[in-house]
Amino acid sequence: MTRGPWLALAAACAMAACQRAPVSPPRPRDAAPDRPLARFYEADAGAAMFTEREWRRIRRMSPVPPLEPDPTNRVADRPEAARVGYALFHDASLSIDGTVACVRCHDPARAFSDGLARAEARGLRGRRNTPSLWWAATHRWQLWDGAADSLWAQPVMAWEHPREHGLSRDELARRLIARHGEALRAIFGEPTGDPLSVIAQAGKCLAAYVRTLVPRAPAPFDRWVAGDASAMGAPAVRGLQLFLRVGCIRCHSGATFSDGDFHAVRFPDDPEAGPDHGRREGAERARLHPLRAQSAYSDDRETMFPPNPTSPEDEGRFLTPSLRGVALTAPYGHAGTLPTLEAVIDLYAAGGAPSGDPNARGERDVFAEPFSLRGSDRADLVAFLRALTPDAAR
Ligand code: HEC
Ligand code: HEC
Incomplete structure (x- = not known):
């Protein structure tokens, strides 16, 4: 044979099909030539615990993909905006008595939460638990009830909240210009004199910073998915199986373990803080938010849909929180009424607070059916939830 046909064949191969091995080696049930998960089938009897469909799901749970762009914030991915955001996040002078900065409640050592049941500032207790900010940028709706429809609309709520920074809108705008005016001007040009305009600019810089708040190391679960069978012990692997089979995955889905949507799972309110209607x-x-995605302050008023009008079914619905970092963010739930992960799991097993409970609202979501816990189930689920937090962060 001359060299001609071989070259032609090589060229055809380079173009497409032949780049895949012409004869695939026999593979275990699940085809995964590019990811070493298949190794579990040989190395670890625990691997047989998952069906093919479950493996496909597990692969979607790690690693967390890069953030989607935010068209409503044109500086969302500009490092100079994130630098201004960092300064704003740590600036206590943006509060009525000069004692409250964002970082006070969003502590980096606790995945940017505060360890309290309900947030506290200036001796006042708020009505809700401080959520982690890890991966907050991956969901559009911010706060437990989604009252902010973008990451940059949220800060004004903290700055003006009487139990958080406690500033009036005009005073806030004045202080922003006095302390950060130059930095904001360098990014956005001359201010217009409209207080909300400068507040929106500061919010966009804070959003750029919050987008960078992701754990620096992979969690044991990520290392396990990437092929390190020793990264999760047998209890955590069994916990993952339960997580899939009792249906936690239906809402805590994808790589951030949140569907970004609202559900009623009947976690109790704190009676001291009063009833919390959540998404309703x-x-x-x-x-009505002055800085909503459709407002004049948005950089894209077209793409983002407005929230659906409130309906009675929204009663007691809350945003599904990400579970990454959950080992660091106790106590749990919108009002911090569940002290431990064990308490959370017991509540789910019971199907949420009973229907007569005056401290829980809403009709239980169909995805949150009760289930029975046997043997080591509770401990296994907790072991899995803990494996979602990087060791170094603990
Ligand atoms: C007094 C404590 C406190 C301070 C100060 C504070 N926060 Fe928060 N933060 C909270 C609480 C509590 C919530 C949940 C509130 C709610 O759902 O109504 C929250 C929610 C958030 C969220 C939504 C996260 C999510 O996943 O829904 C973001 C983002 C956020 N804060 C950023 C900030 C920024 C930026 C600042 C500074 C401008 C700030 N916070 C100041 C306590 C605080
Ligand atoms: C129907 C959707 C849904 C299902 C199913 C579900 N969750 Fe949740 N999860 C939520 C929502 C919504 C919240 C917030 C509830 C609240 O605060 O009122 C939450 C909160 C949590 C929290 C507290 C996190 C925090 O930061 O406070 C943990 C832990 C948790 N869920 C784990 C689980 C586990 C484990 C399962 C399976 C047994 C499960 N979830 C099933 C939607 C769901």
Whole structure:
């Protein structure tokens, strides 16, 4: 044979099909030539615990993909905006008595939460638990009830909140210009004199910073998915199986373990803080928010849909929180009424607070059916949840 046909064949191969091995080696049930998960089938009897469909799901749970762009914030990925955001995040002078900065409640050592049941500032207790900010940028709706429809609409709520920074809108704008005016001007040009305009600019810089708040190391679960069979012990692997089979995955889905949506799972309110209606209030607040995605302050008023009008079914619905970092963010739930992960799991097993409970609202979501816990189930689920936090962060 001359060299001609071989070259032609090589060229055809380089173009497409032949780049895959012409004869595939026999593979275990699940085809995964590019990811070493298949190794579990040989190395670890625990691997047989998962069906093919479950493996496909597990692969979607790690690693966390890069953030989607935010068209409503044109500086969302500009490092100089994130630098200004960092300064704003740590600036206590943006509060009525000069003692409250964002970082006070969003502590980097606790995945940017505060360890309290309900947030506290200036001796005042708020009505809700401080959520982690890890991966906050991956969901559009911010706050437990989604009252902010973008990451940059949220800071003004903290700055003006009487139990957080406690500033009036005009005073806030004045202080922003006095302390950060030059930095903001360098990014956005001359200010217009409209207080909300400068507040929106500061919010966009804070959003750029919050987008960078992701754990620096992979969690044991990520290392396990990447092929390190020793990264999770047998209890955590069994916990993962339960997580898939009792249906946690239906809402805590994808690589951030959140569907970014609202559900009623009947976690109790704190009676001291009063009833919390969740999304039923939040949707309305988001529609009226001065810095909503459809406002004149947005950099893209077309792409983002407004919230659906509130309906009675929204009663007691809250944003599904990400579970990454959950080992660091106790106590749990919108009002911090569940002290431990064990308490959370017991509540789910019971199907949420009972229907007569005056401290829980809403009709239980169909995805949150009760289930029975046997033997080591509770401990295994907790072991899995803990494997979602990087060791170094603990
Ligand atoms: C007094 C404590 C406190 C301070 C100060 C504070 N926060 Fe928060 N933060 C909270 C609480 C509590 C929530 C949940 C509130 C709610 O759902 O209504 C929250 C929610 C958030 C969220 C939404 C996260 C999510 O996943 O829904 C973001 C983002 C955020 N804060 C950023 C900030 C920024 C930026 C600042 C400074 C401008 C700030 N926070 C100041 C306590 C605080
Ligand atoms: C129907 C959707 C849904 C299902 C199913 C579900 N969750 Fe949740 N999860 C939520 C919502 C919504 C919240 C917030 C509830 C609240 O605060 O009122 C939450 C909160 C949590 C929290 C507290 C996180 C925090 O930061 O406070 C943990 C832990 C958790 N869920 C784990 C689980 C586990 C484990 C399962 C399976 C047994 C599960 N979830 C099933 C939607 C769901």
